[in-house]
Amino acid sequence: MLNALNAIILLKKSRINIFSQPTTIKPIPMQNTFLDNTAIEIHREIQVGNICHVVFDFDGTISLIRDGWQNVMVPMMIEYLQTETDTTETQEQLEAIVVEFVDRLTGKQTIYQMIQLSEEIEKRGGTPKDPLAYKDEYNRRLLPVVEERIAGLTAGTLSADPLRVPMSLEFLQSLREMGVSCYLASGTDVEFVKNEASLLGVTEYFDGGIFGALREYQKFSKAMIIQKIITDFNLSGSELLIVGDGYVEIENAKEVGALAVGVASVEGNIYNMNADKRERLIRAGADIIIPDFREGAQLINHLFNL
Secondary structure, eight states, X not given: OOHHHHTTHHHHHHHOGGGGSOOEEOOOOSSSEEOTTSSOEEOSOOEESOOOEEEEOOBTTTBOTTXXXXXXXXXXHHHHHHHSSOOOOOHHHHHHHHHHHHHHHBTBOHHHHHHHHHHHHHHTTOOOOOHHHHHHHHHHHHHHHHHHHHXXXXXXXXXXXXXXXXXXXXXXXXXXXXXXXXXXXXXXXXXXXXXXXXXXXXGGGOTTEEEEEOSSGGGOOHHHHHXXXXXXXXXXXXXXXXXXXXHHHHHHHHHTTOEEEEEOOOOOOTTOTTTTHHHHHHHHTOSEEESSSTTHHHHHHHHTTO
């Protein structure tokens, strides 16, 4: 998957002399600590100055093209629970159940939310469809929302800037100037991710590759991408940084000892799913929490010990 990068690893190493500096551990209290005069929350001591590879999530971390997707997914799932089972639960009860598991599974491939829907239908005596059928229907219903934004971007009538998480482009530009290898790994279908990354003008910054969900979903996960990078480049944990707004990639980072920055971005949905995003990222093990990348320069100075 990443074999093409092996040919340039020596070049990469030669370009990033900064990473050969001695590792620095900055002593930081575990709670209620902010980087000086910023909104950047520091939650634990980390080794800084070694990062040479960064993996980003996409939706909610870089892209806002699919902002509001929950407003499509949740009603669809409630509809199926009402029509494909004999449940006597109220609309409000079903909404609470669906919101909980949709929120909990955010960050994983979309198919896992559909697998959960199938299980909920079966629990209520229904006969569920193949989860891929539910996923296809969800994508069909989401398409008008996404297509309107994509059409505007394509025609040039809509600027890419408001559809990117604030200052994410500038953050990526800074990493490229430093010779850091960047990767994009998303739970959204890979063909959508590649197209939307191109429309947002960020493709060129992911020299390590752009990865996303596959129809054969067992063949892809963020954890698999992270592990392959570690294996291919024989990395230690402090050389790899994971950046994302979902608990999944943060947990994946901590499982391999990588550094993790949680992005507590605000997305538009009517179910208030942003309410505990920050807390969920902290519980998952995020070392640092940021609201977006508007203080990206200060974050880079901290992470790279500048």
